[in-house]
Amino acid sequence: MRKLASFLLLALPALAAVTGTVTNRTTGQPQANTTVTLYKFGQGGMEAADSAKTDAQGNFSIAKDPAAPGPKMLRVEIDGVTYNKIMPPGTPTTGVALDVYNASTQETGVKVSKHMLLFEPAGNQVTVNETLLIRNDGKTTWNDPKNGTIRFYLPAAVNGAVDAKGTAPDGMPVPIPTDKTSTPGVYTAKFEIKPGDTRIDLTYVAPYTTGAPLEGKIATKDDNTYLIAPNGVTLAGDRLADMGTEPRTQAHIYGLNDSSYKITLTGTEAAAPAAEAPADQPDNSGPQIEEIMPRVYNQSKLILVLALGILALGFVVLYRASDTAKESHERGRR
16 A cells, blocks of 8 residues: 555656646745646637646646647736737646736836828728737836726717737737727827737727828837838828838838828728839838838738738838948949
C-alpha cells in the first residue's frame, strides 16, 4: 500500500497538462494566490475546462487539459482586468509565462500615437471609420470602469449610435461599451488600456449632403491625427497638411494640426486601379506600405476598417522617408 501511495505521488506532476508562472510586471514579483482558468474554444464559444491557484512563487498546475481540437486560452484576472494567453494547437503547455499588471484610474504613460478618420460619403450620408492606436509605456493598466478611458467625439445627429471595438495587446477585437461624458458631443470608451499597444475602432453613420461642411472634434491629445478620403472622393478643408496619395489604393491622406476639423466631401468612392508594375520591378516612385497583417476574425466590416487603418498607418510612418528612398533608388539606377 505504501508503494502504491508513493507511485501515485510521483505520478501527479506527470498528469499536469498545463503548467506555468504568473508574474506581476508592475511589482516585478510572482503573483501569488491568483486563479488561472483554462478555456477551450467550442461551437458555443469559450468554455471553462479547469482552473488552479498560483502558489507563493506564482506557479500553477492545471491537470485537466481538454482533448478538444483547436486553440486554448489561459485567463487571469487582477484588479478587475483580465489577461489572456492564447495557446494555438501545438503550443507547449508546460512552463507557460503569464504577465499581469496592477490597474490604476490614472493614465500614466498613455498616449495616442496615431488617430485616423476615414470618410466614406454615399448618397445622403457619410460613414466614418475612426481608428486610435494607443501606446501605454507604463507598468500599470489604465482602467476606469466608472468614467471610461479613451474619449472620442460624435456628431449630434448620430445620437450616440456607434459600433465600438477594442483590441488589447496580443488580443482580438471585442465589442466595447461607450457612454456620454459631461462634455457635449464627447463620449468615452469603457476599455482598459494595458501596457503595450491597444487599438480602438469606431464606426458611425451621419447624415451628409455632398459638398456641405462636415465638422468634428478630436477629443484626445494625439501625437498624429490623419483624415483619409478613399479613391474618387475629394476632401477639402483648412488646417490640413497634404500627405499625398497612397499608391496602392489611391486613398488621399491629410495631416490635421488642430483639435477640430471642418471639411467638405465630394465625389464617389471608386475602386483602386490595378497595379501595373511587374512583381520583380516594384514601383519606388512613392511611399511604400509596411506589411502589417490585420487581426481578422470573420468580421467583414472590421476587415475594411483594419485594412484601411493599417494602410494609412504604414503610409504615414514611411512617408517621411520617401525622399530618402527616392534618392537611394536613383543612385542605384546610376
